[in-house]
Amino acid sequence: MSASSRPRRPTVEDVAAVAGVSRGTVSRVLNGGHYVSPDAAAAVQRAIRKTGYVVNQHARSLVTQRSDSVAFILSEPQERLFEDPNFNVLLRSCTQELAERDITLLLTIAGTQADRQRVGRWVTAGHVDGVLLVSEHAGSPLIDELRSRGLPIVACGRPIGHEREISYVAADDRDGARQMVSYLRSRGRRTIGIITGPLDTPGGVDRLAGYRDVIGEPDPRLVGTGDYSQASGEAAMDDLLRRAPDLDAVFVCSDLMALGAVSALHHAGKRIPDDVAVGGFDDSKAALTSTPSLTTIRQDFTRVSAEMVRLLLATIGTENRSAVTLPTDLIIRNST
Amino acid sequence: MSASSRPRRPTVEDVAAVAGVSRGTVSRVLNGGHYVSPDAAAAVQRAIRKTGYVVNQHARSLVTQRSDSVAFILSEPQERLFEDPNFNVLLRSCTQELAERDITLLLTIAGTQADRQRVGRWVTAGHVDGVLLVSEHAGSPLIDELRSRGLPIVACGRPIGHEREISYVAADDRDGARQMVSYLRSRGRRTIGIITGPLDTPGGVDRLAGYRDVIGEPDPRLVGTGDYSQASGEAAMDDLLRRAPDLDAVFVCSDLMALGAVSALHHAGKRIPDDVAVGGFDDSKAALTSTPSLTTIRQDFTRVSAEMVRLLLATIGTENRSAVTLPTDLIIRNST
DNA sequence: TCCCACACTGTGAGCGCTCCCAGAATCACT
DNA sequence: AGTGATTCTGGGAGCGCTCACAGTGTGGGA
Numbered sequence: 087m088s089a090s091s092r093p094r095r096p097t098v099e100d101v102a103a104v105a106g107v108s109r110g111t112v113s114r115v116l117n118g119g120h121y122v123s124p125d126a127a128a129a130v131q132r133a134i135r136k137t138g139y140v141v142n143q144h145a146r147s148l149v150t151q152r153s154d155s156v157a158f159i160l161s162e163p164q165e166r167l168f169e170d171p172n173f174n175v176l177l178r179s180c181t182q183e184l185a186e187r188d189i190t191l192l193l194t195i196a197g198t199q200a201d202r203q204r205v206g207r208w209v210t211a212g213h214v215d216g217v218l219l220v221s222e223h224a225g226s227p228l229i230d231e232l233r234s235r236g237l238p239i240v241a242c243g244r245p246i247g248h249e250r251e252i253s254y255v256a257a258d259d260r261d262g263a264r265q266m267v268s269y270l271r272s273r274g275r276r277t278i279g280i281i282t283g284p285l286d287t288p289g290g291v292d293r294l295a296g297y298r299d300v301i302g303e304p305d306p307r308l309v310g311t312g313d314y315s316q317a318s319g320e321a322a323m324d325d326l327l328r329r330a331p332d333l334d335a336v337f338v339c340s341d342l343m344a345l346g347a348v349s350a351l352h353h354a355g356k357r358i359p360d361d362v363a364v365g366g367f368d369d370s371k372a373a374l375t376s377t378p379s380l381t382t383i384r385q386d387f388t389r390v391s392a393e394m395v396r397l398l399l400a401t402i403g404t405e406n407r408s409a410v411t412l413p414t415d416l417i418i419r420n421s422t
Numbered sequence: 423m424s425a426s427s428r429p430r431r432p433t434v435e436d437v438a439a440v441a442g443v444s445r446g447t448v449s450r451v452l453n454g455g456h457y458v459s460p461d462a463a464a465a466v467q468r469a470i471r472k473t474g475y476v477v478n479q480h481a482r483s484l485v486t487q488r489s490d491s492v493a494f495i496l497s498e499p500q501e502r503l504f505e506d507p508n509f510n511v512l513l514r515s516c517t518q519e520l521a522e523r524d525i526t527l528l529l530t531i532a533g534t535q536a537d538r539q540r541v542g543r544w545v546t547a548g549h550v551d552g553v554l555l556v557s558e559h560a561g562s563p564l565i566d567e568l569r570s571r572g573l574p575i576v577a578c579g580r581p582i583g584h585e586r587e588i589s590y591v592a593a594d595d596r597d598g599a600r601q602m603v604s605y606l607r608s609r610g611r612r613t614i615g616i617i618t619g620p621l622d623t624p625g626g627v628d629r630l631a632g633y634r635d636v637i638g639e640p641d642p643r644l645v646g647t648g649d650y651s652q653a654s655g656e657a658a659m660d661d662l663l664r665r666a667p668d669l670d671a672v673f674v675c676s677d678l679m680a681l682g683a684v685s686a687l688h689h690a691g692k693r694i695p696d697d698v699a700v701g702g703f704d705d706s707k708a709a710l711t712s713t714p715s716l717t718t719i720r721q722d723f724t725r726v727s728a729e730m731v732r733l734l735l736a737t738i739g740t741e742n743r744s745a746v747t748l749p750t751d752l753i754i755r756n757s758t
Numbered sequence: 759t760c761c762c763a764c765a766c767t768g769t770g771a772g773c774g775c776t777c778c779c780a781g782a783a784t785c786a787c788t
Numbered sequence: 789a790g791t792g793a794t795t796c797t798g799g800g801a802g803c804g805c806t807c808a809c810a811g812t813g814t815g816g817g818a
Contacts, residue, residue: 143547145774211479481804
């Protein structure tokens with residue numbers, strides 16, 4: 087009954103029989119067609135179409151020891167994924183970049199500790215040949231687990247505490263921050279605050295470092311921290327205004343937080359950029375469409391994706407790690 | 423060199439040797455531990471830990487003919503995913519629901535035609551035991567391809583044109599629309615417009631049908647169409663106001679579009695709800711936090727997810743299809 | 759005492775595929 | 789005609805696992 091409704095899938099053997107050739111020849115056709123006569127190849131192609139044959143990936147992977155898929159692991163509570171437009175670009179570009187090489191990208195969300203364990207087991211069970219790691223906070227045990235299995239990994243952004251162990255691709259956060267703060271200075275701003283991201287992420291520490299490069303040791307009144315969400319940006323701005331009512335510019339380390347900061351400034355009756363200039367980071371769509379449009383720093387996530395994929399595929403098979411840092415660009419708009 | 427840096431993974435045989443038992447016993451421990459003596463089981467567990475053994479999923483799948491994963495296929499340009507909060511809930515709940523049964527969910531995005539082909543091949547190569555299909559527009563060929571392979575499918579929302587072929591779980595869109603429009607009527611509104619979703623989606627046609635159930639054959643001036651995006655809601659509302667300046671209520675078929683409609687109404691100088699009452703659909707977070715808060719229809723996507731998973735797992739192994747329609751609830755807030 | 763049920767264990771077979779090697783056929787030169 | 793290179797083909801082996809089955813040992817009931 088079940089056998090009649092779901093018939094046995096055709097195998098290479100079946101295709102071979104229909105095509106009048108052997109298993110080996112069918113396999114050769116399936117894998118590039120070298121050393122196969124045109125006649126045989128055509129017969130096999132016909133037989134594949136006729137039988138509706140599709141390769142059994144498990145059988146193939148069992149012998150080749152590779153799965154032709156890579157995991158895109160997001161170890162972050164899921165909401166962030168949907169709030170942050172950067173993930174969007176990153177995910178799309180990586181998928182694209184891999185599809186061109188006939189490799190499938192599998193998105194896996196490992197928000198909770200339990201998730202991370204499950205994902206760890208799943209990944210090491212052979213499902214993927216490598217891992218793209220996104221937004222891994224410092225000290226997560228997942229990296230160690232994956233490394234102990236010898237799995238190729240490429241991280242997006244500097245993996246704090248693991249810089250010398252795993253490959254990564256990062257935009258030049260520090261230089262971007264320097265560019266922004268220097269620019270604000272050059273426009274005559276003197277009391278420049280900062281709203282950083284979480285300080286266990288590279289975007290948090292490196293952008294703060296860039297700010298310091300220009301400002302020097304900052305007045306603690308001028309430093310606030312958010313978690314990249316709009317709400318946290320608004321709260322941090324409120325705090326900053328309370329502590330330092332005299333500030334005339336603020337560098338907010340993400341556009342989304344900058345949007346929050348803008349509305350906090352509005353509520354406080356400040357004009358932008360007349361009273362307070364606001365600089366963001368990311369060059370997200372929101373930065374362009376907001377009122378006023380946001381001066382920001384562009385990170386080229388399409389290039390980041392391409393580099394990540396290139397690096398991962400290079401890492402699969404060899405054992406070297408490397409790091410790439412891509413430039414960031416200042417985009418000047420109306421908020422400064 | 424490569425052999426020394428990435429040592430051969432331990433196999434059941436290795437574990438068996440360390441534990442001093444046979445292959446079969448290790449396998450039995452791995453699969454529930456029935457008919458294994460406590461001593462043997464303990465020895466195997468110790469050996470697993472010592473060797474760092476992880477099952478080779480490909481070898482297992484090859485013999486069991488199942489992969490213990492299911493695909494979550496999103497055949498929609500990717501941006502929608504990130505705009506629509508419903509996807510978020512759906513994805514999270516399904517992952518959760520499946521994880522409890524030790525099944526992995528693989529998210530796959532098939533936005534373009536080429537993607538859909540790749541995904542079709544990938545799915546039929548045995549990577550997954552079943553498919554959760556989300557937001558499949560009418561007439562997509564993916565459904566036919568998957569069906570011809572005998573793959574268990576459960577759709578989210580009524581799959582237009584395939585209702586009798588594949589299982590699905592849907593919220594009661596039509597009744598939700600009826601509730602909303604009846605409610606607007608009961609509040610004394612007489613000229614009630616509608617902004618529908620795309621009319622090749624069940625959410626598009628069914629909510630319009632519910633509106634008709636209450637209104638009867640509608641004045642074409644009162645019917646606008648959007649694509650669920652905020653921008654399209656705003657545009658459709660502008661149109662509606664131009665064509666029917668006298669309307670005193672509008673039922674907008676998604677909260678996101680309703681937000682757009684609200685801003686269009688504001689620009690036109692209309693007060694909400696005094697001049698025009700606005701009803702949404704989805705009960706998204708935005709509906710709650712917007713000004714004014716939005717009267718809307720709740721769809722319980724957590725329950726939808728649970729039902730989808732239940733149905734899919736039931737379908738895997740049997741050949742029956744079924745359909746579940748879950749109730750929708752009116753949530754009254756300040757916009758009406 | 760014998761016998762059968764029951765708990766437990768080891769082993770052969772085989773899932774569907776690719777890799778490798780031996781051999782056949784073809785061709786170009788000696 | 790003989791030799792060697794080159795192209796092509798078939799089939800054995802084996803990837804790591806589970807399943808079925810045969811076999812061993814133990815205990816309880818006739």
